[in-house]
Structures are given as C-alpha cells and as structure tokens.
Amino acid sequence: MEQVSLTTAANLASVLSSQQQQDQTTTESEHSHSRTSSEQQINAQAYTYGRDLWDCLSSLNESTTSRTFFMKALRSFFSSYKKSLDTFSQSLQKSVQQYEKDFVRFKHDHVVDSTSTAMLNVKMCLDEMVKSIQDSGELILKDMVEPLEIYYKHYGLTNNELLKQGNQFWNMLHQERTQMLFAKENYYNQAQQAHQIMNQLNEIKNQQKQAISNPMLQVTVISTRKASDDPLVQERRLQLQQAKADITKQEYEKCLSKLNYTIDNFETHYKPILNRIQEGDEYQINYVKAHMDKFAKNVEGLGLSFKDRGEELLQSVAQISSETDLKIFIDLHKSTNPFLQKEEFQQFENKAEFVKDQLPPAREASIRRASRSFLNQPEVQYMDSNQGQRNNQTAYTPRAGRKRASVFGGVSEDNNSDYELLDSDQIEKDRQKTFDLVVQLANGVTPITLEEKGQLIQLMQNKQMRLVLTDILNEINSPKPLQNYDCIKVLADILKFVLTLFVHEQVSDFRLLYTIIESSQNTFTYVNKRKLYLSTLLSDHDIWQDKKSWKDCILEIISMKMEDSNQRRKQRASTSNNDKDKGFFRKGLSSLKGILKSKQEDKVQELKSNQNLIFNELSRFVQSTINFGLPYDQANELLIIFCDQFQVEQSRIHLLLTELQSNQKKTSNMFTEKEQLIWSLQRRGNRLKAFGFNDKTQILGITIRYIDRDEDLRSILMLNKDIYELLKEEILEQALLRSSQDRLKKKRKTLWLRILKIDEGKANQEYWRNQEKSQKDIPKLVSDAIEVDVNRSFNNLKQISASNLNNILKTYAIVNPDLDYCQGMNFIAGFLYLVMGSESLAYAVMKEIIDKFSMGNLFNQELPMLKLNFYQLDRLISIVLSDLHTHFKDETINSSYYSSPYFITLFTSVLQMQETGDNCQVLQRFWDYFIISGQKSIFKASLAILKENEESLLQMPFEVMLTQIVFLPIKFFVQEFENEQDEKAGIQKFDTLMKNMKIPTMLLERLKNEFDENYKISALLEASSQQQNK
Secondary structure: OHHHHHHHHHHHHHHHHHHHHHOHHHHHHHOOOHHHHHHHHHHHOOOOHHHHOOOOHHHHHHHHHHHHHHHHHHHHHHHHHHHHHHHHHHHHHHHHHHHHHHHHOOOOOOOOOHHHHHHHHHHHHHHHHHHHHHHHHHHHHHHHHHHHHHHHHHHHHHHHHHHHHHHHHHHHHHHHHHHHHHHHHHHHHHHHHHHHHHHHHHHHHHHHHHHHHOHHHHHHHHHHOOHHHOHHHHHHHHHHHHHHHHHHHHHHHHHHHHHHHHHHOHHHHHHHHHHHHHHHHHHHHHHHHHHHHHHHHHHHHHHHHHHHHHHHHHHHHHOOOHHHHHHHHHHHHOOOOHHHOOOOOOOOOOOHHHHHHHOOHHHHHHHHHHHHHHHOOOOOOOOOOOOOOOOOOOEEEOOOOOOOEOOOOOEOOOOOOOOEEEOHHHHHHHHHHHHHHHHHHHHOOOOOOHHHHHHHHHHOOOHHHHHHHHHHHHOOOOOEEOOOHHHHHHHHHHHHHHHHHHHHHOOOOOHHHHHHHHHHOOEEEEEOOEEEEHHHHHOOOHHHHOHHHHHHHHHHHHHHHHHHHHHHHHHHHHHHHHHHHHOHHHHHHHHHHHHHHHHHHHHHHHHHHHHHHHHHHHHHHHHHHHHHOOOHHHHHHHHHHHHHHHOOOHHHHHHHHHHHHHOOOOHHHHOOHHHHHHHHHHHHHHHHHHOOOOHHHHHHHHHHHOOOOHHHHHHHHOOOHHHHHHHHHHHHHHHHHHOOHHHHHHHHHHHHHHHOOOOHHHHHHHHHHHHHHHHHHOOHHHHHHHHHHHHOOOOOOOOOOHHHHHHHHHHHHHHOOOOOOOOOHHHHHHHHHHHHOOHHHHHHHHHHHHHHOOHHHHHOOOOHHHHHHHHHHHHHHHHHOHHHHHHHHHOOOOHHHOOHHHHHOOOHHHHOOOOOOOOOHHHHHHHHHHHHHOHHHHHHHHHHHHHHOHHHHHOOOHHHHHHHHHHHHHHHHOOOOOOHHHHHHHHHHHHHHHHHOOOOHHHHHHHHHHHHHHHHHHHHHHHHHHHHHO
C-alpha cells in the first residue's frame, strides 16, 4: 500500500508539475509559500546549486568549512577590535583622571575664571569621548562578537547536516546505479548463455536433418555424437537458462525502476537540499555584509562623536579670554597695602603711647593682614545663596580677596564672610544682563554671540544669577518651540555648565535641577521636520546617570509640593471653620457631629490629594528618566523605592512600572542581536522542520503550490488516511490564506466553519433553541444595554437590521451568563452576520472565537487582557517603528489613546458609518488571518496601519494626531475599488504587509512575562504597605 501511495504521489507530482508550467505566470505570484517562494527565487536565478553543482558535494563541503572558518576569524577580529577599544578607553581614562587632578579639582575657595571654565569643559568632553569609546566597545560585543559566535556554529551544523543528507541521497543513488549495472551485466550474461545454447540446439537439429537425407553422414554423426548433443538435453538446458535469464531480467528491471524512481526524486529530495545550502550561503554572505556594515557604522559613529567633541573643545577653548581672566585676577589680588600712602610731617611730641592707642584697630589689623597677603594668597569662598543684599547699598560677590578701603584708611570687614561688597547698581546690571541673554535664547529667534555666551557662563557662577535663570525657566510650563537651532544648542551648553556647578558645589536645593528637567522637556526646535527637545541635548550629561541625584530631587520636590498643598488646604479649611464657628454657639452641640464628620472627610480628601500628587510626580519622573537616559534598571529600582515609600496603590504601581518599561525610547536595543539571531534561526528551523524531506511534508509542499485546486487537494488528501488526519488542519488554513480572491469569496464561509470546527446543522439547532430561551429568561438590565447599543450600531448599513443584532447578542448573553453582553460585541456580531448571511452561523462563529482566543478577558471590567495588549503594542511599536515610538513618547501618546477598538471590536467598528458592506474586502481578509493566528494578527495589522501612515504621523503634533489617528483603520480596511484588478492589488498589498510584519510568538510571550512580572512586583509592594499599616 505504501509503495502504491508513493507511486501515486510521484505521478500526481508529475501531473501537477506539468500544470504548473502551463500556469507559471499566475500561479507563482498568487500561491507562494515561505519555502516555495524562496525556491522560486533560486530557480529564477542564472545559477543555482541544484542545477549547476549537483555533483559537487565535496566542493560544497570545502566551502562550508571555509565559510565557517571565515566567520570564526571575523568574530576573532571583532573581539580583538573590542579589546583595542577597551585598552584605548582605559588609557584615555587614566589620562583624563590625571588631567582632572592637575587642572579641574580646584579647592573649594578657588575663583573660577574663563581658563578654568574651559579646562572643566575640556574634561567633560574627554569624559564623553571615553564614554563613546566604551559604548562602541559594548556594541561591538553585543551586536557582532556574540551573534557571530552563535551564527557560525549554527551555520556549520546546519550545512553539515544538509550535506550529510545530500551524501546519503548521493550514496543511495550510487549504490542503486551500481546494483543496476551489476543486474544488467548478470542479465546480459545469462541471456548470452541462453543464446549460445539455442545456437547449439539449432546446430544439432540441422545435423539431424542432414543425416536423415544422407545415410552415410548419419552413420558418421551417430558415431561422433555425445550425450550432451542430445536435442532433448539441449532443450532442457535452454529452458533452464531462459528461466535464469528471465529472473535476471526482472531483477534488472526492478533495479532500473528503483534507480529511475530515485532519479525522479532528484528534483524533490536532492535538489532542495542543495538549494537550502545555497540559501544558507546567501544568508551567510548577507550576514557578513550586515556585520561589516555595522562595523563601518560603528567606526563612523565613533568618528562623528570625536568630531562633535572636537567642535565642543574648540568652543570651550574659544571662551578663554585674557581680558576676563586678568580682570578677575586683578580684582582678586588688588593691592591694599597702606605703606605706599604719603605721610604728612608730624612734630615730635612725647605722646607715643597715646598715638598708638589712637590708631584705629581696623587700620592696624589691615596693615598686618596686608603684610601677610604679600606673601600668602587669601582664602576665597563661594557666595552663599542665602546671603543676598545686606541693605539697599551693598551685596556680596565671589571675589573674596578684595577689600574695600574704609574711611579710616583700612578695610571694611564682615565677621561672617570675606566677600566683597558691591553696590546694588552692579548687581542689578548683572541681573539685567543675565535676564536679557537668557530671554533672548528662550525666545529662540536670534542666538547670542560667542562673547555673550562666555559672559553668561561667568554670570552663572553667581548663585543669584542662577535664580534669575530659574525664574525664566519656570515660565516654560507648556510646549515652547524655538525657531533657531543655535539658540537651543547654546541654551543646552549653558545649562550643562550650570549642572556641572550643581555637582561640584554639592548644592542641596534641587529646585533648580527640577526646573531644568521640566522646562527642557517642553522646549524644542525642528530639525529636518522632526522635533528636537532640549532634554535630548542635555541627556549626555553625567548627572542624569547619578541615581542619588534623581532620588534626592524627586523626594524633595514631592515633599515640598505636598507641604504646599497641605498648607493651602489648611488655609481654606481655616477660613471655612471660622465661618462655622460663628454659628456654632447659636446651633449648640447638635452641630458637633457634623464638624467631626467634616474633619474626617478632610483627612480622607487630604490623603487622596496627596496620593494623586505623588502619582502625578512619579509619572513625570518616569517620563523624565526616559528622556534623560537614566538606565532602565536604575529607573525601575528608584520607582519601586518611591512606590514603597509613599505606599502607592497596586493598580497605580503596575501602571507606572509598565509605563516605564513600555516607553523606553531605545527598547529595540534591550533585545540584543544575539536574541534576535536566535529568533531568526528558530524561524528557519521551524520552516525546515515543517517542510523537511519526508513524504508527509513533501506532499504538503506540493499541496500548498496547488492549494486553490479543489480536485488536486482532494486527491492528495485521499492518498492515505494518516496523511489526511495529519495535514487536514494545516491544509485548510493554507487554503484560506493562499486561495485566489475569486475562489475565496465562494468558499470563505465554508473554510471559516471547518477551521473553527463548527457543524452547521448543530449550530442552527443550538441557536434557535437558545433564542427562544433568551426571549424569556434574559435579564432586563442586559436586554436594555443590548438594545441601546444596537440602536446606535450600523444605522446606515441596510444589510444589517436591528432585529438581527438583537437576536444574536441576546442569544449569546443567555448562553454565557458570566459574560452576557459587553460593548464591542455588537460590531463583531454585525460583521459576522454580514459575512455569514445567517444569524445562527454569526452566533456560532462569535461564540467560538471568544472561547478559542479567550476574548472574555477583554470584556472584563478590570480589562486585564486589554492592558496587556496595550503594553505589548507599545513595546512592539518601539521595536518595529522606533522613530514613530519616539515621536509618540515626545507627544505623550500611548496605544491606549487609540487602539481599544482594535482589540475589543477586531476592527469591525470601521463599518459603523458605512452605507454598504461591499467595501470591506480588506477587513474580511484580516479576519482570515485572525481566525488562524488570533491576537498576533491584530498586532500585525496595527503595526501595518501605523507603518503605512508613519511619515504623516511623524509630522503631526499632539492635538492633530489624536484626531487623525482614530480614522486610520477606516481608510485602511474600508476601500472602494474601481475594478477587480484594483481589488486584487489591494488585497495583495495587505497580504504583503502582514507577511513582512514579523512578530515571533516567543517575543509576545516575553512581553507578557514582563507585564506579569510588573504585576507581581506591584502586588508585593501592596502587601508590604498593608503589613506596615497594620
């Protein structure tokens, strides 16, 4: 039976092959598979392994060894290059440490001038260079060294396995050919012997005939005849030899048939092996090319980083001003020695002790200190921010060594500080100068000059001037576009300098830092029609990598805002209580209970207000850490600490954790090249496993090519009962995905029912039985909710009536009382009725997909599955459409703003305002994918919609995007085609988008695990909080 089946399959394959050649131009484009499409591409090439190297397995083996060694050597090179970068970065870091020790680590009392400022900026640039080299080395390790090590091993193992299979086929072919030649030779020998015996027999018979005619000859023949020359003996020998010849002939024919069958299998067994080796070699070449391209971009990026640092070094050096530095030096060391003052002649009087007593003590102290200052430099201190103007005439500056001469000829001193006293006019000029320059930058029209930039940096050394900067930045509390890029670049340089001072001075007032964080996320300019935020330019400063600074800043700001909020609430309560107290004695003790209740309500309101304030600030913290590049692990750790400390609710903790993880701008980098390679290899392995070299998958491969021909399909399925059971489900799914549109319109309904395992007769009986029950037993609350939604669903679509929807939804509600009815089901039921043309079948399909894909969790009041879908979609956007993801995060948009109908209604809500259901071919095509793949198809379609509109979305601000993004599915799924060709082209375009949108199942599982892990953390924090309260 097996041999007959294989022969039938071979015959069928030959028949199908001939049909394929006749319809090649149409069939190949409409009925391609992941394996067959690649084979068609190989066959279309001018050269292929299967056609040109079919007898060169030894050469292919040598090529595999050579290519494996090549990739191993390339991996060693990348590893050596990475070590070189590490050595370079370590040496440069040592140099920077020595540089910092010699030029940057000033004493606390050191006055900063333009030279020291430039040296500090140079040190920051060198630090960035070191970081760039280290980051480059890490990328080399993650993106090149580790993936190559995995790939070259996988490549060698896969090709060796394929070559082993090829050798087995080739050895089998060689063995069968040898057996055939041996059988042929044996057959020829036996036939030759039979021929010789026949000749001898004929000769004996001729001699007997001659002897009969000639008596004398007869006597001679009889006397010379041997026993073996007896005709009867010869005839028996001939019969035996002919029997042997027939047996060897049958053996020869059998070996020949077996050989020819093996040769016939060359196209289906041996040639695909060579083509797969060719695919692997092509992939290997492209893989090497991609890694060399990464290497080149890595080197280019490092060079560009060095170029940018070089430009910053030039700008820093350009800030050095001899005039400024000398002025500071002179002001710092200006001579106050009184010995050079001219003295008037004084007549001697015997009053030496009296004169000494009359000498002003301030002058005497000044003389002594001036003498010492000639030999030793005076101590200098930075001005304290809490010390401002002592009066209307004086203020303190950081020029510490300079003293103003008093009316007594000495110097004026302060017991608490040695700061110079300046009049208010100079301070006011500095304030005005700072205000004008910062406002000019904040307006973003005209940048300041390089000299003004240097002056502003010098002014920023004064803490009072930084207060001016803080006041201006506080005004930027909404999105503020700057027209000129140079303005935002200079403003970023100024703020980086201020942040550096913040670190070096170890300031404990974090209001300035918080102001910079908030304002920089609202300030942006356009570069190549894309928003560039000030926070992006500030994100490379080292302060954002300091977890302690983030922690102290957030804690102080939350505490400060809570205190302010509580004070305002107390003031309002105090005013209200005063009004109540006036009438308290008139009403008596009856109002006491009301007052106590009011106080309890105030406490509850205060707690809720504080919780909302904390949640809002932590939400801002999440967005800020993303924009400023705090590593995810550190940000996640801080967020958990804050949630635990402030006892945030579990639902909010989960929301914050998932928001932090899903909004990472560089999420794709969190999935290493190694993991992506593993996913790719697994996909290839699954394909190899599904379409290998055994009979079952060979038949499946043939079936997929001709999946649209029902007669061929039936013939293949009827070859063998086991094959039918094994391949039935797969073939039905492939029939739904790969049939032509003309055929699919006729058999879509049948295929849906077969795939979902719905028996039409049983479905009708179940539906009508439960419909009668629903008319009596359905709760009124459910019935009213259904009727309300039905009355506002598909009002313009005449093919769907309100009664149809009522019947389907009420029947389902009575069958599934745990779920009964939820919004969104009305659209699904209406679409299914439009496709199936029957209430009972629409009900059956809706019931089956809700059960099969666990959609009941989507309609749960807490929406656990919907929240998971939002998280997964955000993460997928960050991986597949990273630029759009960044734009979404800059505009504070996440998937929950627009994608709820995607998952709840399965895109069927796009028909709400349509007048006909004839334009929903693309939507029906999506449902073909959904019935097979489930929620993965929703993610694919969502990403396809966004990808198709990515360019326009990148240009939209928040307000425009929110209004436009809602209508994108309607334009995508509801299309009016002018003719059948346009319809086929539209469906084919959709198929291409879905096919090219690769979403590994293990990726969705990993994202689900991340979401669940965040939920577990939030639950633990909630339990810990409750335990503490007890």
